[in-house]
Amino acid sequence: MNGTPSTALPLRGDWLFPTEIRFGAGRVSELRALCDRFGMKRPLIVTDRGLAATPLAERVLAAADGPGIAPRFFTGLQENPTGGNIAEGVAAFRAWNADGVVALGGGSGLDGGKTIALMAGAGGSLWRFAWPDHAAAQSERAGVPIIAIPTTAGTGAEVEPSAIITDERGPTKRAVLHPAMLPKAVIADPELTVTLPRGLTAATGMDALSHNLEALCVPSFHPMADAIAASGIAMIGRWLPVALAEPQNLTARGYMMAAAIMGATAFGKGLGAMHALSHAIGALKGCHHGLTNAVLMPFVLAYNRPAIEPAMMSLAEILRLEGEAFPAVHRWILDLRRRIGIPETVAGLGLAPSEFDRVARLAAADICADMNPVPVDAASLKSILEAAA
Structure with missing residues (x-):
């Protein structure tokens, strides 16, 4: 498998898994019809400050605007959205008398938009929906209609009923969860990613x-997630270098957008120490989440090696790698990182050894830590950081 279907098909489709997805170039033009279908006459378009200053924001606004529909922007999200950002967004939703949310962007715009929609319908404290205290709130009737429009091919947040929001009191990144956070529909238009730096x-x-x-x-029985994840890995290995070399290549951009959706669909099975550490580093340093995951990736894999050999054997076969499975996959990841310019150590994230203890303690309390294939605690997480120094 090389990440590409054996027959050449247009990268366009309508999917109903795990929610309604309209996939294909140019499909942002269907936004107004979706707003009308969901009764969104005054949608609040939620995005981050950086994206709001680009032509993409105006393109989306134009796609929503029309007879009987009056959209408005809320652009008050930081790169890592905070509880304060969410409160400001809810206030903007109510001031506009909005009736739905268009969540626009990468992880920040999508997570922020979904959380604003949740709290616009629920009211009260955001943190009652945050792990590990979220169980009692899951049965609450909450939320307003959400349409998600990703502008990156990474987080897959457009297909998740959850968000990562920074609690400024820590600061810590917390997982906010509620079924109403799953968007009613997703417009996955690779044209919106071609200008991404x-x-x-x-x-x-x-x-x-x-x-x-x-x-x-993750060592649990979930053959659907495993199949999706393995295919997504192969797809990224094939098409990420192409997207970097040829930014306007819509085929590469389309496959990367599909792979991002696949990753978020697959990790319903679980995540692990890579994300636990990344959440902690992001909360303290404000680092980009994907970059942090990329730096940590080979070091977490090495720590997990005793428990993931079978998965690596399957993956090495799919990637057509020669030699012993784990070293071959590990080399494949290191080579991909070098080719696309990922820092080799956590020093490239601005993380100093004096901060390792605090990061490890925060990571040990993260929702993803308990899912790691090899058990972790603050001491073992610190050892991963030391290996990555």
Whole structure:
């Protein structure tokens, strides 16, 4: 398997898994019809400050605007959205008398938009929906309609009923979960990713790889997730270098967007220490999540090796790698990182050894830590950071 179907088909389709997805170039033009279908006459388009300053934002606004529909932007999200950002967004939703949310962007715009929609319908404290205290709130009727429009090929947040939001009191990144956070529909239009800068294309692509890879390594029986994850890994290995070399290549951009959706679908099975550490580093340092995952990836794999040999044997076969499976996959990842310019150590993230203890303690309390194939605690997580120094 090389990540490409054996027959050449147009990269366009309508999917109903895990939610309604309209996939294909130019499909952002269908936004107004979707707003009308979901009764969204005054949608709030939620995005981050950086994306709001680009022509993409105006293109999406134009796609939503029309007779009987009056969209408005909320652009107050940081790169790593905070509880304060969410409160401001809910206030903007109510001031506009909005009736739905269009979540636009990468992870920040998508997670922020979904969480604003949740709280616009639910009210009260955001953190009652945050792991590990979320169980009692899951039965609450909450949320307003959400349409998700990704502009990167990384997080896959467009197909998740959850979000990662920074609690400024720590600071810590917390997982916010509720069924109403799953978007009613997704517009996955690879045209919206062609202007993504090279560095963000690389980092978000490696984020998609981390989702597929960690999901594959989680030691639980889930053959559907495993098949999706393995295919997603092969797809990224084939098409991420092409997307970087040829930014306007819609085939490469389309396959990367599909692989990101696949990763988020697969990690319903679980994640692991890569994400636990990345969440902690992101909360403290503000680093890009995908870049952080990319830096940590080979070191977490090495720590997990005793428990993931069978998964690596399957993956090496799919990737057509020669030699012993784990070293071959490990080399494949290191080579991909070098080719696309990922820093080799956590020093490239601005993380100093004096910060390892604090990061490890935060990571040990993260939702993803308990899913890791090899048990982790603060001491073992610190050892991974030391290996990555």
